[in-house]
Amino acid sequence: MSLTAYLTLAALVFAIGLFGVLTRRNAIGILLGIELMFNAVNINLVAFARFHGDLLGLVFTLFTIAITVAEVAVGLAIVIVIFRVRRTVEADRLDLLRG
Amino acid sequence: MDATVWLPVLVLGLPFASFVLLAVVAPLRRAGRAAGAVSIAAIAAAFLGAVLVWSVGFTREATWTWIPADDGPTATVGVLVDPLANAMLVLVTLVSLLVQIYSLAYLHDERPPSLGRYYTFQSLFAFSMLGLVLSPSFIQMFVFWELVGLCSYLLIGYWYARPTAARAAVKAFWITKLGDLGFVIGIVMLWAATDTFEFRVLFALAQEHALAIEGLGTIMFLIYLGAVGKSAQFPLHVWLPDAMEGPTPVSALIHAATMVTAGVFMVTRAQPLFALVPDVLALIGWVGAFTALLAATMACVESDIKRVLAYSTVSQLGYMMAAAGAGAPDAGFLHLLTHGLFKALLFLGAGAVIHAVGTNDIFRMGGLFRAMPQTGVVFIVGTLALAGFPPLAGFFSKEAILAGVWEADMTGPFLMLALTVLLTAFYMFRVVFLTFFGRAPAAGHPHDPSWTMRAPLWVLAALTVLVGLRLALGDVGAHHGPGWLAPLSVAAALGGIALAWATYQRGVVDPGGLAATFPFSVVDLLARRRYGLDTLYAGLYRGFLLGFSRLIGWIDRYLVDGVLNFLSAWTLRGGDLLRHIQSGHAQDYVYGVAFGVLLLFVWSQWWPR
Amino acid sequence: MTLETAGFWVVAVVLLASSLAVVLTPNLFHAVLYLAAALVATGVVFLLLDSPFLFAVQLLLYAVGVMAIVVFAIMLTERLVGERITQTSRHLVNGGVVAAGVFIGIAGFLIRVPRSLPRAPLVGDATPALGRALVGPFALTLELLGVLLVVALLGALYFARADE
Numbered sequence: 001m002s003l004t005a006y007l008t009l010a011a012l013v014f015a016i017g018l019f020g021v022l023t024r025r026n027a028i029g030i031l032l033g034i035e036l037m038f039n040a041v042n043i044n045l046v047a048f049a050r051f052h053g054d055l056l057g058l059v060f061t062l063f064t065i066a067i068t069v070a071e072v073a074v075g076l077a078i079v080i081v082i083f084r085v086r087r088t089v090e091a092d093r094l095d096l097l098r099g
Numbered sequence: 100m101d102a103t104v105w106l107p108v109l110v111l112g113l114p115f116a117s118f119v120l121l122a123v124v125a126p127l128r129r130a131g132r133a134a135g136a137v138s139i140a141a142i143a144a145a146f147l148g149a150v151l152v153w154s155v156g157f158t159r160e161a162t163w164t165w166i167p168a169d170d171g172p173t174a175t176v177g178v179l180v181d182p183l184a185n186a187m188l189v190l191v192t193l194v195s196l197l198v199q200i201y202s203l204a205y206l207h208d209e210r211p212p213s214l215g216r217y218y219t220f221q222s223l224f225a226f227s228m229l230g231l232v233l234s235p236s237f238i239q240m241f242v243f244w245e246l247v248g249l250c251s252y253l254l255i256g257y258w259y260a261r262p263t264a265a266r267a268a269v270k271a272f273w274i275t276k277l278g279d280l281g282f283v284i285g286i287v288m289l290w291a292a293t294d295t296f297e298f299r300v301l302f303a304l305a306q307e308h309a310l311a312i313e314g315l316g317t318i319m320f321l322i323y324l325g326a327v328g329k330s331a332q333f334p335l336h337v338w339l340p341d342a343m344e345g346p347t348p349v350s351a352l353i354h355a356a357t358m359v360t361a362g363v364f365m366v367t368r369a370q371p372l373f374a375l376v377p378d379v380l381a382l383i384g385w386v387g388a389f390t391a392l393l394a395a396t397m398a399c400v401e402s403d404i405k406r407v408l409a410y411s412t413v414s415q416l417g418y419m420m421a422a423a424g425a426g427a428p429d430a431g432f433l434h435l436l437t438h439g440l441f442k443a444l445l446f447l448g449a450g451a452v453i454h455a456v457g458t459n460d461i462f463r464m465g466g467l468f469r470a471m472p473q474t475g476v477v478f479i480v481g482t483l484a485l486a487g488f489p490p491l492a493g494f495f496s497k498e499a500i501l502a503g504v505w506e507a508d509m510t511g512p513f514l515m516l517a518l519t520v521l522l523t524a525f526y527m528f529r530v531v532f533l534t535f536f537g538r539a540p541a542a543g544h545p546h547d548p549s550w551t552m553r554a555p556l557w558v559l560a561a562l563t564v565l566v567g568l569r570l571a572l573g574d575v576g577a578h579h580g581p582g583w584l585a586p587l588s589v590a591a592a593l594g595g596i597a598l599a600w601a602t603y604q605r606g607v608v609d610p611g612g613l614a615a616t617f618p619f620s621v622v623d624l625l626a627r628r629r630y631g632l633d634t635l636y637a638g639l640y641r642g643f644l645l646g647f648s649r650l651i652g653w654i655d656r657y658l659v660d661g662v663l664n665f666l667s668a669w670t671l672r673g674g675d676l677l678r679h680i681q682s683g684h685a686q687d688y689v690y691g692v693a694f695g696v697l698l699l700f701v702w703s704q705w706w707p708r
Numbered sequence: 709m710t711l712e713t714a715g716f717w718v719v720a721v722v723l724l725a726s727s728l729a730v731v732l733t734p735n736l737f738h739a740v741l742y743l744a745a746a747l748v749a750t751g752v753v754f755l756l757l758d759s760p761f762l763f764a765v766q767l768l769l770y771a772v773g774v775m776a777i778v779v780f781a782i783m784l785t786e787r788l789v790g791e792r793i794t795q796t797s798r799h800l801v802n803g804g805v806v807a808a809g810v811f812i813g814i815a816g817f818l819i820r821v822p823r824s825l826p827r828a829p830l831v832g833d834a835t836p837a838l839g840r841a842l843v844g845p846f847a848l849t850l851e852l853l854g855v856l857l858v859v860a861l862l863g864a865l866y867f868a869r870a871d872e
Contacts, residue, residue, distance in 0.1 A: 004818055004821050007818050007821070009723065009724075009753070011814040011818065013723060013727050014810070016727040017727070018807045019803050019804060019806075019807035020730060022686055022799070022806060023731065023804075029736060030686065032730055032731075032743050036727055039746065039750045042766075043754075046753075046754055046757050046759055046762060049757075055834065058761075058762060061762055062838075063853060065765055065766065066856075066857065068770075068774075069770075070857050072774050074860050076778065077868050078867060080784050081867045091684060091686055094683070094684070095682060097681065097683040690802070700814070701813070704816050704817075
């Protein structure tokens with residue numbers, strides 16, 4: 001399959017992940033959407049690495065996977081703390097930044 | 100700097116120093132009589148200096164750069180001393196000194212801070228008038244011209260708590276400002292054409308016939324407008340009678356002897372320029388004569404003693420201007436000097452009467468000669484001088500004017516002026532008879548004033564007589580004219596006196612009946628209504644000026660402010676609306692980011708086209 | 709149709725279907741399971757792109773590790789165990805429009821890519837080369853990554869501590 005196919009696939013997954021981020025009410029649901037977006041990015045990186053014969057893409061992908069794991073851990077820790085304090089994880093209720 | 104420079108500068112500087120001292124050192128000013136002492140000392144010293152300058156009689160001009168420019172200064176300040184200026188110096192300082200001494204007694208009822216304010220303004224006025232007289236250029240003259248106008252405003256409105264006084268001060272300021280507008284436009288146009296303000300340069304150009312510029316007539320007419328305002332010529336004479344709201348010494352000083360004569364002085368000073376435009380001169384002559392006659396008619400129906408004198412001043416100023424217009428500026432200037440003396444005398448005498456009786460209305464006075472003999476004597480001396488009775492000073496200067504006008508072949512003005520001689524004698528003696536003779540009113544114990552007020556009166560009366568004798572003995576610039584002129588003017592004066600005597604002293608002629616017969620009835624009617632000029636000005640002011648102000652006010656409030664209010668209101672509204680973007684929900688912010696990314700996509704794909 | 713092409717299509721369908729399920733299903737727990745499926749599918753995509761090492765990493769870290777974390781988090785943030793974990797979504801149309809817009813934007817770029825870009829020839833296993841790169845030019849980055857993980861660990865521990 002051509003590069004474009006992989007890139008299109010990644011773009012679709014990215015868009016779906018974005019949709020999830022925008023529409024999910026539950027904070028953890030939003031994090032799931034973010035996961036999808038990360039995945040799409042990784043597909044892109046690996047596709048490019050393969051088609052250009054460049055190792056850099058793979059290295060990059062490795063690093064992003066590791067960083068994503070860290071980010072998920074910390075993000076979920078924050079969600080748990082919020083739940084402890086505010087007894088809710090609905091994104092609509094979390095509006096302390098309101099202007 | 101030699102004596103010929105620093106002496107005039109000293110004369111100018113002494114009243115200025117007094118003014119600054121009184122203005123800055125508030126405790127001194129608030130002490131009242133102490134302020135008066137300072138001011139009087141300064142003006143006395145200035146008077147001595149002026150006499151010294153005049154007696155030596157040198158001609159000198161000294162200037163210093165004021166507004167520098169590349170090729171020669173644009174404007175200079177300095178002093179110009181010549182016979183014309185010298186005579187004015189003496190007149191101004193003398194009358195100022197006498198008036199300031201007189202004021203000590205006249206205003207002794209005033210609270211000390213107010214008195215201090217009075218003397219501060221007096222010093223400022225003396226400085227301004229002297230500066231005007233010593234000006235070597237149009238622009239310096241204009242600066243002092245405006246300063247003098249300011250002092251007039253301040254002094255007319257001295258009793259500012261009185262609404263009539265405040266209004267009169269503003270009216271004087273406005274009307275003279277109209278004239279000043281023409282003045283400054285004329286000066287600037289002259290400068291635009293000749294690139295200089297200085298008299299010396301301009302007169303030299305005029306001599307060499309190098310001043311044949313386009314519209315010189317218009318320029319000189321505009322400059323003359325300044326004199327129209329300041330010297331109360333028709334139709335800008337309406338402020339002078341109302342200016343009598345100020346204290347009588349002020350009227351004596353600035354509305355008789357000095358400030359109002361500034362216009363005449365300016366025309367006389369600029370005679371070489373006016374001589375180049377005979378049409379303007381003719382206009383000056385006609386307007387002057389007409390003003391003289393008009394004011395005399397209005398004086399005949401006045402019952403306020405100060406207003407009679409005010410109209411008389413307007414009338415005499417008309418005489419002076421007529422002389423200048425007829426090409427006899429020396430006669431006009433001589434009359435300026437003599438009139439300064441006896442008009443100040445008359446005003447100060449009237450002030451003594453008012454001070455004693457407590458009213459300005461001549462119909463409520465009577466038989467005062469018995470109670471105030473000294474005042475009566477000096478007042479009659481002044482009246483005779485004003486009526487033009489030989490050998491008093493007024494006779495010679497008036498005759499010189501009539502001669503000048505006759506010899507310039509200006510018949511109309513001559514007739515007007517001759518008729519005015521009769522009227523002048525009539526209305527002045529009307530005042531004398533009504534005030535000093537006849538039945539005394541029941542109330543009050545009038546008496547001669549204190550010597551602080553009497554001394555200036557006697558000084559002025561003595562000078563009137565002495566100057567007259569001097570003029571009779573020698574030919575000092577007094578022109579005599581055709582042989583029948585002197586008897587004619589004397590006869591006219593006697594006729595006026597006789598008519599007044601018959602009407603008011605003897606009661607042979609009924610003033611009411613006299614006024615009712617045609618053509619006097621017409622004149623009487625118009626004169627009582629001041630020829631409608633006051634109404635006209637008031638109507639113009641209310642209708643035009645205030646209407647215009649209202650329009651501008653509306654534009655300012657609704658358009659200018661409206662734009663700003665609109666912008667500020669919409670800033671607030673906009674902020675209010677934009678606030679909803681900060682919803683606090685993180686997902687909405689992601690919307691924002693996504694939207695931004697979309698825009699970037701669009702931009703990157705379509706822009707490079 | 710080669711094996712690779714068929715495989716790609718199958719994986720693509722699975723991936724897309726599970727992704728849609730992640731974002732659309734009301735039950736959060738189901739969403740997590742669907743995400744696990746999507747992650748595995750992504751791993752297979754890596755395999756199709758000749759990187760077995762990344763396939764393994766993806767499965768280990770993502771499909772197992774991240775999913776475990778997420779499941780624990782879900783458990784800890786619901787009031788009662790056993791209560792149906794449901795939630796609805798909001799503003800579906802808006803989100804759909806924006807997401808579609810982003811996709812179209814990216815597609816605009818993709819259209820310009822030249823069609824048949826051939827694959828580079830396979831030069832042996834990439835894994836040893838990857839390992840050499842990690843301890844070679846990217847050693848510093850690797851160490852920093854370690855630091856990052858420690859920091860994240862500490863942060864998560866701090867957040868998760870008991871209230872005093």
